[in-house]
Amino acid sequence: MTVDVTVVGGGISGLACARAVQDAGRSVRVLDRGRRVGGRLASRTIDGRAVDLGASYFVVGEAERFGHLVADWEERGLARPWTDTFAVIDADGGQTPKPGPMRWAAPLGSRSLTLDLAEGLDVVSEHVVERVEPYRVDGRDAGEVVLAMPAPQAARLTGEAPGGAQDWEPVIAVMLRWDDRQWDADLHGAFADGDADVSFLADDGDRRGDGAPVLVVHTTADRARRHLDDPDAAIAPVVAATRRLLRIDADPVAARAHRWTFARPVEATGEPFFRSPGLSACGDAWGESAAVRTAWSSGDALGRALAAS
Known part of the structure; x- marks a missing residue:
């Protein structure tokens, strides 16, 4: 089933984007290569205790x-x-x-925050994306595509990072x-x-x-x-x-x-997110300074913009 928006990346920015899209009544799917969402808000269980190894x-x-x-x-x-x-x-x-x-x-643990954001979303874990282009993921219709990941990782999927190299x-x-x-x-x-x-x-x-x-x-x-x-x-x-x-x-x-x-x-871009027809990007590099709140705010703002367009 084709959705309105496909978000590639299950960190806090991608989940914030997906949450904003869904809250506006649009359909959205999140694809993440990890076993669980979280991105750089990562907690790892070591000796029976969650340890925050990311932000x-x-x-x-x-x-x-x-x-x-x-x-x-x-x-x-x-x-x-x-x-x-x-x-x-x-x-x-x-x-x-x-x-x-x-x-x-x-x-x-910080991962608990992303798990909370993911509650009720259509999240496909352990999904490795190979290629992204406007409106398509791995050759299939995907609606508006959002890359919620560091620019060097995005460039591997598109050939060129949306918004330029960082x-x-x-x-x-x-x-x-x-x-x-x-x-x-x-x-x-x-x-x-x-x-x-x-x-x-x-x-x-x-x-x-x-x-x-x-x-x-x-x-x-x-x-x-x-x-x-x-x-x-x-x-x-x-x-x-x-x-x-x-x-x-x-x-x-x-x-x-x-x-x-x-x-x-x-260095952050100073812009809240990158938007182009069919292929957009969000994350902590989009904003005034790299931070968790920047990542969430970037994804949230992009999600609301996509839902309204």
């Missing part, structure tokens, strides 16, 4: 429609205010508080677990200032609210580029940097690495 947090800011969604998530226990203060850690391990906007997190940086996220907490109780998350290996560290137990002695550490783009073919090779330098930055005496008892080849756009 570290989200901020509402002035995104009013996204704010209404977050308020609903909070009311239903899917989202919680986490912290408005991170630390900046220098090369010697010295820490300086860095106040900012309220950062939000998901007690059940540069993206890689990240390797490393989960580190100790038997007991080894860092200061008031360290929610921290930016590593100028470190060659680590860019950000998050206390996943504090973020999730269960107190687990787990850190999720994001590498720098340079460190990630060295290990895209073998992400586990990034674990040793990340452990060494984390122990040095947080002045931890013991090695973790468990460690896992996850590769994000296209983790974040180097």
Whole structure:
């Protein structure tokens, strides 16, 4: 059955787009290559516990429609205010508080937010798309086609990324677990200032609210580029940097690495989405700055535009 809109990509942007289309009374289908939706809002069950290996947090800011969604998530226990203060850690391990906007997190793992958005949608998982063109996916009629993915991935399906080429940086996220907490109780998350290996560290137990002695550490783009073919090779330098930055005496008892080849756009486009007849695009690169709220807002705005056209 041909639908009005086919969304390729089941991350938060693609799901927001599909949700807006369906809420407007149009038919929509989401095709995603993963076993479950989520994209870079990824939670992976490790040692019986969900660990957030994708986006570290989200901020509402002035995104009013996204704010209404977050308020609903909070009311239903899917989202919680986490912290408005991170630390900046220098090369010697010295820490300086860095106040900012309220950062939000998901007690059940960030994937739970995308699963909530996908509820009631026609989602086809483990579906690998080979070729996309206006109004067609893999040679079949697909209605309006939306690419909700990083531009380099979109270019593989179309020959040229909708809206033009965009540069993206890689990240390797490393989960580190100790038997007991080894860092200061008031360290929610921290930016590593100028470190060659680590860019950000998050206390996943504090973020999730269960107190687990787990850190999720994001590498720098340079460190990630060295290990895209073998992400586990990034674990040793990340452990060494984390122990040095947080002045931890013991090695973790468990460690896992996850590769994000296209983790974040180097620069956002400034436009809310890309729209052309039969083939459009949305995501966190479309907007003023790359962020979870940008991804949702981009998909939501495109979905409403498609439904109205």
